[in-house]
Amino acid sequence: MSVRELVVLGTASQVPTRHRNHNGYLLRWDGEGLLFDPGEGTQRQMLRAGVAAHDLHRICVTHFHGDHSLGLAGVIQRINLDRVPHEVTAHYPRSGQRFFDRLRYATAYRETVALTEAPVDADGVLAVSASYALEARRLSHPVESYGYRIVEPDGRRMLPELLAERGIKGPDVGRLQREGSLPGVSLDDVSEVRRGQRFAFVMDTRLCDGVYALAEGCDMLVIESTFLDEDLQLAADHGHLTAGQAGAVAKRGGVRHLVLTHFSQRYSEPDEFERQARAAGFEGELTVAHDLVRVPVPKRR
DSSP states (O other): OOOEEEEEEEOBSSSOOSSOOBOEEEEEETTEEEEEOOOTTHHHHHHHHTOOGGGOSEEEOOOOSHHHHTTHHHHHHHHHHTTOSSOEEEEOBGGGHHHHHHHHTSSOOOOOSOEEEOOBOSSEEEEEOSSOEEEEEEOOSSSOOEEEEEEOOOEEEEOHHHHHHTTOOTHHHHHHHHHSEETTEEGGGGEEEEOOOEEEEEOSOOSOHHHHHHHTTOSEEEEEOOBOGGGHHHHHHHTOOBHHHHHHHHHHHTOSEEEEEOBOTTOOOTHHHHHHHHHTTOOSEEEEOOTTOEEEOOOOO
8 A cells, every 4th residue: 555644753943952853854655765854863763753764765955954964974874784775866956065975974884775866956857756756946045955846647537427328347447547548438538637646845945936836736735934923034034934924835835734844942832833824824734743743645636
């Protein structure tokens, strides 16, 4: 059975707290695992969450601030220590190549795994697999930063009443799906488009075109909400979003499930983040993330 869920490993911005680890997010997408922004302590959080090195297929770093990348050294060495049998691909801003190199080779260890470096230097599609396309969009932060988006290919939904009208049943249904037509009947005659699922990961950024493009039509949007709305100017000065801005982005994009994360240590009341996102007009499912929570990607429409 395919599994599509977000495993939250850490939710703190800049510095960890007693209750929040540095950033870290694993997206389970069918048989693959995509690890986003492994901050310091990610390897231990993986252990606590029941995530193994063998679960990782891609590592996606938005930018090279420490709370989003200092865990790379430990994660990469663990991948090699456990001799992960499949290729692992790392995506990160090309401008941060020197930081990636330092983290990859921070200490001595034996390399046993093919770690493919696939740096990002422009908007576009980074990779295509049978179940998704991975895209990137430039964000607005003091250092170069990219958000990531997973897009499942559209499929077809068979309509039983139309199949019955044309007398199509049993093995002929599968044949029609495979071949696209039977004598006198096309696939379009008895089915409709089933839009593929979409997931977006948006970290440190001001409002910009990239934020809206990543969020558009998403089933799940994981987005930073470092500040509350009363600190709007502080957020803009440091290249971040507020809870209200995140909610407004999700509303405009038609997001189904909004996950708020990356909280400043200055706030002790997490419920206020939800209240401000709701006040901005977002009415879908909403999770104020905490460490080690698992959030299922909404089922297909």
